[in-house]
Each structure stands twice: as C-alpha cells, then as structure tokens.
Amino acid sequence: MPAESAVLPATPPPADILLDVQGITVSFDGFKAIQNLSLQVPRGSLRVLIGPNGAGKSTLLDTIIGKVRPVSGDVRYLGQSITRLPEYRIANLGICRKFQAPGVLDGLSVEGNLMVAARRGKGVLASLKPGTGAAERRRVEELLALTGLEHKAAQPASGLAHGEKQWLEIGMVVASDPQLLLLDEPTAGMTAQETAKTAELIRSLAGRHTVLVIDHDMAFVELLDAPITVLHQGQVFREGDLSTLRADPDVMEIYLGRPKEDPKKDAATAPATEVSHAQA
Numbered sequence: 327m328p329a330e331s332a333v334l335p336a337t338p339p340p341a342d343i344l345l346d347v348q349g350i351t352v353s354f355d356g357f358k359a360i361q362n363l364s365l366q367v368p369r370g371s372l373r374v375l376i377g378p379n380g381a382g383k384s385t386l387l388d389t390i391i392g393k394v395r396p397v398s399g400d401v402r403y404l405g406q407s408i409t410r411l412p413e414y415r416i417a418n419l420g421i422c423r424k425f426q427a428p429g430v431l432d433g434l435s436v437e438g439n440l441m442v443a444a445r446r447g448k449g450v451l452a453s454l455k456p457g458t459g460a461a462e463r464r465r466v467e468e469l470l471a472l473t474g475l476e477h478k479a480a481q482p483a484s485g486l487a488h489g490e491k492q493w494l495e496i497g498m499v500v501a502s503d504p505q506l507l508l509l510d511e512p513t514a515g516m517t518a519q520e521t522a523k524t525a526e527l528i529r530s531l532a533g534r535h536t537v538l539v540i541d542h543d544m545a546f547v548e549l550l551d552a553p554i555t556v557l558h559q560g561q562v563f564r565e566g567d568l569s570t571l572r573a574d575p576d577v578m579e580i581y582l583g584r585p586k587e588d589p590k591k592d593a594a595t596a597p598a599t600e601v602s603h604a605q606a
C-alpha cells in the first residue's frame with residue numbers, strides 16, 4: 327500500500343468520528359499521567375498508539391473504557407459523552423478491550439470457546455428464539471475463518487500455541503461485534519511469523535470495526551500500515567505514518583533519549599535495551 331494511504335485525514339468530517347477524546351487530563355494523586363489530550367478516531371479506521379514507557383497509552387485506554395476517570399475533558403463516542411458512564415454501560419455501547427474478555431477456557435474446544443463468546447450477553451429468552459442456534463453456528467464458522475483456526479476447531483484450547491490462543495481471544499472479543507476494539511500489545515511474546523499473521527488479522531477487522539492498537543514492536547506497527555499517534559508525557563506528541571515518524575528527530579529523541587545535536591554519537595552509545603524496545 328502506498329505511504330500516502332497511511333496519512334491522517336486533516337479534518338475528518340465529524341459524522342465520521344467514532345471516538346472523540348476532547349482535552350482529557352488524568353491525575354493520579356496529583357501526577358498528571360495524561361494532560362489535555364485530544365484524539366479523534368474515524369469510524370472503521372485502524373489507529374496505532376505508540377510512545378515510550380509511561381507515555382500514558384494504557385491510561386488512555388483505561389479512560390476510554392471508564393476504568394479511570396479524567397479530572398477534566400470529555401470522551402465522546404458516536405457524539406455522546408461517555409466520560410461519566412459506568413464501565414458496563416460503556417461496554418454495552420460496543421467498546422471492548424481485549425484483556426477484559428474472559429480468558430480462553432482451556433477445557434473447551436476452540437469452537438466451543440467461540441460459541442460461548444457468541445452467546446455471551448444474549449439473554450436466555452433471546453437464545454431460545456427459533457434460528458438462533460443456526461445463526462450462532464454460522465457466526466462461529468465466520469470467526470474460525472477470521473482467526474484462521476478452522477483446522478483446530480475441535481481441538482481443546484489448552485493445546486493451542488501462544489499465538490493461536492491470542493487469535494482465539496481476538497475472535498472471542500469480535501464475537502460480540504464491538505464497534506470499537508482496543509488492543510493492548512496483542513503481539514507480546516509472539517514469533518515473527520505469528521506477529522505477521524496477527525497484523526493481517528487486525529487489518530481485516532478494520533472497516534467493520536474501529537480498532538485502536540497499542541504496541542511497541544515496530545515490525546508489527548509497520549505491517550499494520552495505519553496512521554500512528556505518538557504519545558509522550560501524557561500528550562499527543564506526533565501523528566503520522568511510520569516513515570514520517572522514523573525520519574522525525576524529535577520522535578527519535580523521545581524514544582532513544584538521543585540529543586538532536588549529535589545523533590551519531592548517541593546512536594552509537596544508546597543502551598541496547600532502549601534501542602530494542604522502540605526499534606523505531
């Protein structure tokens with residue numbers, strides 16, 4: 327895909343905005359983990375959130391799902407303020423964070439797990455409606471195809487490899503058809519091959535879903551080929567595509583602690599752990 331496709335729209339029309347974070351500040355005992363942060367996410371888009379440790383990425387997701395309350399600002403979803411809603415009501419609006427899903431049930435088969443997830447949230451009466459069972463089976467088949475786990479459908483989830491378990495969990499989250507899906511480091515612990523497949527899976531979710539992904543793995547971020555928002559010290563530091571951000575000395579500096587005046591010297595002396603963490 328050409329680089330231009332990843333560039334953020336300058337001023338997207340408000341009707342296309344699913345999530346509109348307006349100037350939020352989050353304070354923990356006086357420490358501002360997020361400071362006057364604004365972010366707009368168009369409906370059906372895929373957005374990547376990166377930033378050094380402590381930048382506020384997880385706190386932002388916690389605020390969107392109502393786990394953490396901002397001291398000021400507003401989180402708007404489909405034009406409605408959700409800032410003061412309890413977590414369960416925000417979830418009921420179709421906002422789902424992957425780690426919130428109950429983990430995979432090891433004793434159940436892959437398709438059994440997906441069936442449980444497809445039924446979750448439906449009342450007893452709804453599940454007794456004629457045709458519901460057939461519709462759920464069709465949904466499970468769709469989810470098996472989406473996650474590439476058709477060949478493992480009957481196998482117990484306990485036997486899945488790490489990556490496969492993650493795909494099953496993504497499938498379980500998608501089963502409830504969330505409009506906004508928040509994924510926090512979905513490729514942690516994955517091999518390069520699993521990471522590439524995860525990128526493909528996540529890309530395929532955009533359109534039907536709006537997806538916001540946090541990750542540190544730049545190889546994965548590159549494969550996602552999506553607009554990126556860089557957070558730093560609780561604020562939006564930059565937005566753009568990966569090639570633009572990689573060429574930005576200020577972004578390099580916050581990731582690597584590399585002084586702009588003498589990048590060569592610092593690149594040579596930057597601690598290996600810091601470089602490998604960001605890999606930008």
Ligand SMILES: Nc1ncnc2c1ncn2[C@@H]1O[C@H](COP(=O)(O)OP(=O)(O)OP(=O)(O)O)[C@@H](O)[C@H]1O
Pocket residue numbers: 354357359377378379380381382383384385386
């Ligand atoms: N419950 C809390 N109480 C106090 N401080 C917190 C709390 N949660 C987060 N923080 C602080 O807020 C800042 C932002 O943390 P956050 O976890 O959001 O960063 P992050 O960008 O997700 O970092 P990482 O990439 O390391 O996960 C950090 O300085 C962190 O120590």
